[in-house]
Amino acid sequence: AQSVAQPEDQVNVAEGNPLTVKCTYSVSGNPYLFWYVQYPNRGLQFLLKYITGDNLVKGSYGFEAEFNKSQTSFHLKKPSALVSDSALYFCAVREPTGAGSYQLTFGKGTKLSVIP
Amino acid sequence: DGGITQSPKYLFRKEGQNVTLSCEQNLNHDAMYWYRQDPGQGLRLIYYSQIVNDFQKGDIAEGYSVSREKKESFPLTVTSAQKNPTAFYLCASSIQEFGVYEQFFGPGTRLTVL
Numbered sequence: 451a452q453s454v455a456q457p458e459d460q461v462n463v464a465e466g467n468p469l470t471v472k473c474t475y476s477v478s479g480n481p482y483l484f485w486y487v488q489y490p491n492r493g494l495q496f497l498l499k500y501i502t503g504d505n506l507v508k509g510s511y512g513f514e515a516e517f518n519k520s521q522t523s524f525h526l527k528k529p530s531a532l533v534s535d536s537a538l539y540f541c542a543v544r545e546p547t548g549a550g551s552y553q554l555t556f557g558k559g560t561k562l563s564v565i566p
Numbered sequence: 567d568g569g570i571t572q573s574p575k576y577l578f579r580k581e582g583q584n585v586t587l588s589c590e591q592n593l594n595h596d597a598m599y600w601y602r603q604d605p606g607q608g609l610r611l612i613y614y615s616q617i618v619n620d621f622q623k624g625d626i627a628e629g630y631s632v633s634r635e636k637k638e639s640f641p642l643t644v645t646s647a648q649k650n651p652t653a654f655y656l657c658a659s660s661i662q663e664f665g666v667y668e669q670f671f672g673p674g675t676r677l678t679v680l
Contacts, residue, residue, distance in 0.1 A: 491674070
């Protein structure tokens with residue numbers, strides 16, 4: 451089975467500093483990886499995905515993620531954090547369910563707090 | 567305004583009652599999903615459906631049931647057999663072609679059992 455792990459339950463960063471939210475994956479075959487953000491009592495919003503191609507993927511709201519095959523990682527990054535980036539972040543991997551269909555398997559989430 | 571709607575936003579249930587959560591999408595997506603979210607546990611898949619009149623169990627289907635009579639609708643029933651139903655429930659949809667693959671989520675329903 452495919453899986454992702456988010457080793458940090460919480461990340462604190464000062465406003466204006468760079469931020470990193472970590473994700474490692476375990477898959478058989480080529481990984482299809484995703485990052486989502488969730489604000490309190492809201493649904494998840496898609497940020498970015500890696501399917502193939504460049505290892506640096508750019509997404510919404512100034513976020514980017516670096517795919518590293520040798521380290522099996524897909525860390526989310528942003529050069530300068532904003533207070534409004536404070537939210538819960540989920541990494542996910544696409545997992546086949548059979549007969550050409552797929553589901554997403556999510557990590558447990560990392561709470562990002564940006565301190566003014 | 568395209569998207570996924572879930573209703574109600576908040577739902578209270580007495581023990582022993584069945585309740586149905588609504589999920590509707592106007593994105594013309596074939597696939598729809600139901601997840602349960604508990605603090606510190608991420609999202610866990612309850613049921614999913616790839617086409618109308620067909621659905622499969624996810625990782626935690628016990629105590630839940632679904633139907634998919636229309637492409638745009640995928641209601642979830644939380645039955646009295648679900649031992650710990652208090653949670654945040656999220657519905658999602660997706661197309662799985664043309665290199666898209668990501669899922670789009672509704673705003674969620676918070677269910678509380680009294």
